[in-house]
Amino acid sequence: MSENESSANITPPEPETAALPPVPPPPAASPFAQTEPIPPSFAAAPQPVSTAPRQRSLAVPVIAAAVVAALLGGGAGAGVTAWALASQTPSSSESAAPSPQTITVNNPDKVDVVTAVAAKASRSVVTISVNAGQEGGTGSGVILSEDGYVLTNTHVATLDGASDEGTIEVTTADGHIYSATVVGLDPIVDLAVLKLKDASGLTPIEWGDSSKLDVGDQVIAIGAPLGLSNTVTDGIVSALNRSIQIASSAVPDHGDDDQTPDQEQNGGQGPFDFWNFDQGQGESRQQSNPASATISLPVIQTDAAINPGNSGGALLDSEGRLVGINVAIASTGSTGQGQSGSIGVGFSIPSTLAKRVSQEIIDNGEATHGLLGASVSTATSADSDVVGALIEEIVSGGAAEKAGLKKGDVITELGGVPITSSTDITAQVRALAAGSSTELVYQRGGDSATVKVTLGELTL
Template sequence: MDDGKPTEPRAKWWSRPTAGPATTDEAPEPAPAQSAGSADAPVSAEAPTVSVPPATPGAPEAHDAPEAPAVLDAPHDAPGEAPAPQPLHEPDPYGTPPYGGPGPWAPAPPVQRPTPAHGTPVPPPYAGTNGAGISVAPPPAPQDPHPPAPQWQSYDPWGAPRQPLVTQPGPPLPDGRRKNRRGAMLVGALILALVAGGIGGGIGAYIERNGGLTSVELPQDERDGGGRAPDSVAGIAASALPSVVTLHVTGATESGTGTGFVLDDRGHILTNNHVVAPAGSSGEITVTFSGGETATAEVVGKDSGYDLAVVKVSGVSGLKPLPLGNSDNVQVGDPVVAIGAPFDLSNTVTSGIISAKDRPITAGGEKGDGSDVSYVNALQTDAPINPGNSGGPLVDTDAHVIGINSAIRAADSGSAGEGGQAGSIGLGFAIPINQGKLVAEQLINTGKATHPVIGVTLDMKYTGDGAKVGGSTRGSSPVTAGGPADKAGIEADDVITEVDGKRVHSGEELIVKIRSHRPGDDLELTVTRGGKDLSITLTLGSATGT
């Protein structure tokens, strides 16, 4: 392909073909010869006129004859030449051949070349022929006001591949300057990192110490809390807590924790017998006061039947005794406060009411011989009492002691004792302080307590209503000879149903009611014998407790 380099006019494939030799009898009129100088004359811009003889019927098709070169008209202004002959008819604008030649093809669209980059020289357009086979000169190239650089002058995007263009780089920098510049950049980066790290660390430390860049102050009631009413729980606790102590008992085989309260300024402290029992005869008892002071205590006296004990601390001053109230004046529903060390949590305060009075309970019995069983005509309360509260005070609204917390009813085992380490279910029992006062006075004065007795042996297996006196056997009697019952006329197999007009339902309940009195008190008993009810007056005797 010689695209862009034509040497002579050539007819394209869509140009109108020239007629072949004539097949008719008449010879075609020869065309006048061109002068020698016409070949060098410039080509006219106008389309030349081509003479085509008329088609002869029966003549072979035009495409079977060899093509003859088209005759170009010389320019009209050439000097010394005759005017060219004109055709007898107007030229066919479509150039339609007479016998099935190529159709009236439209000129091909101009070649779309890619737009080169700015400043890139573009090769001249294709200088070929037009549709009539006439050579057409390319239009003049526009002048670029900004001539390209010399390295782009020989660039031809349509030409054969050549060697890649090589741009001339600038003069290289000296090695010293490169190294200095790189080193300066590294030093600057390190300095920036150190400064940023120091600033960030300082800000983080400040925020951690101060909780933020700004301090937050929440609104709060600035009013003075003031005092509390003396009969409120807070007022009662403030008054009673300085008199309450925590006992830590350590023995040879066991240990325990309980509570007590100060009876007088000589250092006597009242608590439960089962609290100090683990110490035995050689154990140690440590008393901790509400302020944290500690002292060693020794046992003054104890009684298992009442489940009460008195210990004494020495060398302690500033003791504050807790006032004692009157448990006979307590009414069901009265508010009460319990203070103690449940599970060794000292100075714990709970509150509730008196749920019931004269509730007969028994506690202990771990030895199995009955010697450690206590019988209590107790006050029942719903103030939470837990293991560790034993021996602590149950106080009224005047902060006066009305009971000694001793037992709870446990839901898991049903036991009334506190040794099972069960939690409170709202059934707590306290020894009335009137009974506790009598026993404490006896223990402080004599070291032992006396129990009121009637002088009979009861049948504890009796399931009927009331307390039944045991039956007679050969050589023994359930009624102690010369005792209070013998003197009052009570016999074997009698059933005691009332004491001072109050119904008795079991032997334990009879013992509890008797223990709530002092020796020498007179009791009115109702006894059933042989289906008949008898009224008997009995004077209580005494016995030394253990």
């Protein structure tokens, strides 16, 4: 019997990575003003700002994103469909190494929060180029350790599932190019860990706590949209506890196998494909490499401008700490090469999830994800007087049955997070490690009850 629920797994790792050096002590006027000039580049040793012209240096514009009035999807936990941010592809099958870019500061006495965060964190964000035969593309990543562990998206490392054996090159902010290998892939939450060859002395990103974010908090995105390395944009957290659904070519399809992930019965909003890496062959790519499964992700929603190529890059808080890995944007349509850009609704994988998964991959080569053992649908007015995930079927011996749940129950909360749809419950279950115990709130016959559920393990 297949085990069903919605269609995605999720798990947060606990990597112990070195913290980035703190921003220099600020004067009273601004919490981010610096007493010393901010270095124009991110070589290992800070250098004073030079008035002499620098070759191959690019001043990265800071974009102050407007607050988006209308949020996508309504309720805080409403499941939405999104486009994953695939890499922007070079014109030829061989990727030219991106030219090194630096954060240029012309007026160090007038820097603001965004400038200071960019100066602190840009050295920990990399550009990733992947080539496999005629397929190729670029994405972003963040440095996890001094010796070269890098976190990115699975769809970046595998060219949207086209190949897990591509040639990978990683370029740091100071222009150093490293060859890289895949340590482990986690297509369930679209995360991957790479290892750079012969790397040392790199600057790891400083982890932040995404669970402490509030709607309205300022966030800064750094990555390589459209292949433009070290691009910095800013905005706010426009929603929390959002869940999105994406079709993935990297997740195996088990059909009616008993190990099939929990699946939703009426997701309602059919997922779009990942963005294509290859502009010139986008249509043929979709035909030859169709999405075989759907994943549900818990995400931070932001209006910071992120675009194709930002995938795997950093979403940072106002202290320059990593709070999310940029993964997808919503789209109203496609343009030109079959892709469209930011409309002010972007999504990032929370750092709590990214940290757990990346550390498990580094330690064990793979991460685990929870399994509820139930088939669910999104509750309608015919089923319930509250929003939630309606249990359609219970898997014998699964976590739901052991917790006393029954067919017809409507799940309204898991681990303190509101559940408004079948996508929500799957995303939240997958965010937890196998064997995790958490509280689940449900309604039965108009009465609300709370139970403790110990999740099973999703197996692909």
